[in-house]
Amino acid sequence: MKNREIVLNTKGIGKYFYDPVKFKAIDDINFDVYKGEFLTLVGKSGSGKSTLLYCLSTMDTAYEGELYIREEKVTGKKPNELASIRNCTIGFIFQFHYLLPEFSCLMNIMLPALKLNKYTYEEVEHRAYEKMKLLDIEDQALKPASKLSGGQQQRVAIARALINDPAIIMCDEPTGNLDSKNTQIVFEIFQRICHELGQTIIAVTHDLDFAKASDRTIELADGKIISTHENNLGIVR
Amino acid sequence: MKRKANVEIAITHIVARRKQTFTAALGVTIGVGVYLFMNSLSAGFSKFSRDEIFKNSAHIKIYKNDEICSPFVPKSNQDNINVIVNPQITTLSKKIIDPENLLKVVKSQSYVTNAISQVYFDAFYNRGKAQIRGTGNGVNIIDYDAMFSTGKYMVAGSINNLQGNLNGIIIGSGIAEKLNLGINENITVSSSFGIVKVMKIVGIFTTGNSMNDQAKSYVNITTAQQFIKEGPSYVSTIFVNTPNADKSVYYAERLQQLTEYTVEDWKTTSADLLSGDKTRSTLMNSISLSILLMTAFIIYNLLSSTIMQKINDIAILKATGFSGRDVISIFLMEAIIMGLIGTIMGLVLGAILIWIMSGIYMGGPVGYFPISFELSLFTQSFVLGIVITTCAGYFPARNAANVDPVEIFRK
Ligand SMILES: Nc1ncnc2c1ncn2[C@@H]1O[C@H](COP(=O)(O)OP(=O)(O)O)[C@@H](O)[C@H]1O
Ligand SMILES: [Mg+2]
Numbered sequence: 001m002k003n004r005e006i007v008l009n010t011k012g013i014g015k016y017f018y019d020p021v022k023f024k025a026i027d028d029i030n031f032d033v034y035k036g037e038f039l040t041l042v043g044k045s046g047s048g049k050s051t052l053l054y055c056l057s058t059m060d061t062a063y064e065g066e067l068y069i070r071e072e073k074v075t076g077k078k079p080n081e082l083a084s085i086r087n088c089t090i091g092f093i094f095q096f097h098y099l100l101p102e103f104s105c106l107m108n109i110m111l112p113a114l115k116l117n118k119y120t121y122e123e124v125e126h127r128a129y130e131k132m133k134l135l136d137i138e139d140q141a142l143k144p145a146s147k148l149s150g151g152q153q154q155r156v157a158i159a160r161a162l163i164n165d166p167a168i169i170m171c172d173e174p175t176g177n178l179d180s181k182n183t184q185i186v187f188e189i190f191q192r193i194c195h196e197l198g199q200t201i202i203a204v205t206h207d208l209d210f211a212k213a214s215d216r217t218i219e220l221a222d223g224k225i226i227s228t229h230e231n232n233l234g235i236v237r
Numbered sequence: 238m239k240r241k242a243n244v245e246i247a248i249t250h251i252v253a254r255r256k257q258t259f260t261a262a263l264g265v266t267i268g269v270g271v272y273l274f275m276n277s278l279s280a281g282f283s284k285f286s287r288d289e290i291f292k293n294s295a296h297i298k299i300y301k302n303d304e305i306c307s308p309f310v311p312k313s314n315q316d317n318i319n320v321i322v323n324p325q326i327t328t329l330s331k332k333i334i335d336p337e338n339l340l341k342v343v344k345s346q347s348y349v350t351n352a353i354s355q356v357y358f359d360a361f362y363n364r365g366k367a368q369i370r371g372t373g374n375g376v377n378i379i380d381y382d383a384m385f386s387t388g389k390y391m392v393a394g395s396i397n398n399l400q401g402n403l404n405g406i407i408i409g410s411g412i413a414e415k416l417n418l419g420i421n422e423n424i425t426v427s428s429s430f431g432i433v434k435v436m437k438i439v440g441i442f443t444t445g446n447s448m449n450d451q452a453k454s455y456v457n458i459t460t461a462q463q464f465i466k467e468g469p470s471y472v473s474t475i476f477v478n479t480p481n482a483d484k485s486v487y488y489a490e491r492l493q494q495l496t497e498y499t500v501e502d503w504k505t506t507s508a509d510l511l512s513g514d515k516t517r518s519t520l521m522n523s524i525s526l527s528i529l530l531m532t533a534f535i536i537y538n539l540l541s542s543t544i545m546q547k548i549n550d551i552a553i554l555k556a557t558g559f560s561g562r563d564v565i566s567i568f569l570m571e572a573i574i575m576g577l578i579g580t581i582m583g584l585v586l587g588a589i590l591i592w593i594m595s596g597i598y599m600g601g602p603v604g605y606f607p608i609s610f611e612l613s614l615f616t617q618s619f620v621l622g623i624v625i626t627t628c629a630g631y632f633p634a635r636n637a638a639n640v641d642p643v644e645i646f647r648k
Contacts, residue, residue, distance in 0.1 A: 050646075050647065054643045054646070054647075057556070059555070059556060059641075059642050059643045060643045079560065079561060080560045080561070080562065083555065083558050083559060083560035083561075083563075084558065084560070085558075086556065086557065086558040087557065087558020087559075088558070092556050092557065094646060098549060098552075098553045099553075100246075100550050100553065100554075101550075102249050102250065102253040103249055107245070107249075111242050111245070111246070111554075111557070112557040112558055114240075114241065114242035114245060115242040115243075115557070115558055115559055115563070116558070117241070117242075121240075160557070164558075172646070
């Protein structure tokens with residue numbers, strides 16, 4: 001397993017918060033993430049999972065250590081370059097679905113691709129419908145995003161994260177706001193994304209069942225990695 | 238409907254919040270409309286008063302100024318007495334010597350479009366015992382008409398009747414009315430030099446300005462010279478027109494090098510009138526500019542509050558790869574769209590106000606309110622409207638670009 005392609009790795013990442021007192025929220029984080037891997041980050045509330053994810057996401061740049069995405073050092077890059085990396089390499093899924101309420105579901109999904117400006121408008125539209133089909137929401141395409149149920153909104157958010165075929169999809173509590181049925185749907189989609197499409201997922205969760213079903217689980221406590229589990233050792237691809 | 242992402246977002250925001258967009262645009266409309274209207278008022282009035290000035294005065298006039306005599310009278314013959322007198326205006330006549338030659342030199346300058354000479358005299362118009370005081374103007378009426386368009390104001394007779402007619406006179410309608418005289422009738426004119434002539438009225442003019450209509454008359458130069466007992470070398474003033482009235486100071490300086498007589502541009506001559514004019518237009522400009530700045534504040538406020546409400550959306554856009562520059566361009570575009578709608582409506586509003594105003598009759602010499610559609614003012618209002626709304630939009634847009642998505646997602 002170890003000779004698989006690395007899509008993201010960290011070297012000694014740490015981060016301080018200064019308010020209200022100086023305090024190290026994450027400390028000396030080192031790990032590699034592989035192509036096609038479904039990785040979960042777990043730990044007690046306040047253990048630093050979200051803080052770490054935001055550092056990995058390139059949105060938070062105030063950290064120590066180094067972050068590499070596809071062997072390329074991203075630490076120290078300019079905000080515009082980071083925005084462009086996020087646009088084409090990283091997809092985000094949040095606990096609160098965070099769709100743009102004035103736009104239709106279709107347009108919510110299309111916007112990151114229109115920003116990428118790699119495909120024509122028609123191609124982008126076509127690709128958005130493909131992603132919606134994958135998530136079984138194509139009949140919602142033209143509804144305003146705010147008119148959908150929570151589970152449907154989360155699937156639109158997943159489609160949006162997938163639209164530019166990013167190498168890595170990052171999620172902070174993606175099922176935190178969903179019932180068990182929708183959680184199951186999201187989980188199955190994640191499995192397919194990793195194992196059929198070969199994209200990497202890094203998901204923060206406190207749902208241990210969800211974590212156990214992923215490929216690998218990293219556990220944090222007080223900002224440090226305390227253990228790493230390979231979950232589905234039986235499945236070899 | 239196939240647009241770039243930033244344009245798509247800006248337009249969707251604008252359409253989704255059409256009420257606020259419309260309110261902001263309306264603010265701009267009022268600002269730009271009032272700005273355009275007030276500046277047109279001001280420009281129309283300035284043009285009117287300038288035209289009034291040029292009815293009687295050219296861009297530049299050349300005349301002999303009063304001289305103050307020296308306090309010492311030169312020693313006369315044998316007695317060694319120094320005579321000291323109070324400095325005062327000399328009694329030397331205010332004539333221009335060799336006016337023909339000076340006029341020729343002036344006319345030959347490349348920047349002189351027209352030049353004429355004129356002889357003034359104090360005139361008394363008499364009929365029986367009735368007498369009116371006024372000013373007689375000795376002119377070459379054809380040249381004079383070329384400069385001041387006197388022909389336009391004729392209500393009876395014609396300026397051509399005066400040409401070469403040494404006994405002819407054109408009088409203001411006020412004089413004609415008061416003395417109950419009509420065209421082709423005789424009028425007795427006398428001067429302060431005791432010359433009395435019976436002249437034939439060959440024309441009557443009305444300028445609408447009672448000062449002119451009740452006092453002014455035109456005769457030939459030779460006739461005027463006779464009224465003041467002077468020969469053909471006497472001329473009171475030479476009037477000069479140049480291609481550009483606004484550059485008359487510069488032209489006057491050049492003319493001054495050609496003659497020892499006083500060369501004065503119209504801005505110096507009419508300084509009082511112009512300073513009043515300037516005060517008024519400065520006042521109007523500052524009021525209208527303040528209104529326009531209030532417009533900017535409306536846009537600034539509206540966009541700031543929009544951005545506060547949309548802070549989640551901005552965080553999402555940044556998370557999905559939109560850069561700070563994209564965010565600025567989105568919100569700037571929204572400001573510009575509001576500004577564009579508002580400015581165009583403002584130009585329409587201004588045009589309507591100008592149109593209404595131009596139909597209001599003020600009476601007297603003013604007639605209809607002196608206001609017109611000036612393309613330059615429309616352009617100026619348009620540019621200012623867009624520039625101000627863009628600037629007002631830039632600052633909130635920059636704040637939006639600085640939103641830290643992590644801070645938003647963490648809460
Ligand atoms: N903006 C902040 N300022 C100060 N402390 C913070 C801030 N964000 C998070 N923390 C602290 O950092 C620690 C890790 O937080 P977080 O990464 O959100 O934990 P988790 O996602 O694992 O629940 C917590 O102790 C939290 O209080
Ligand atoms: Mg968290």
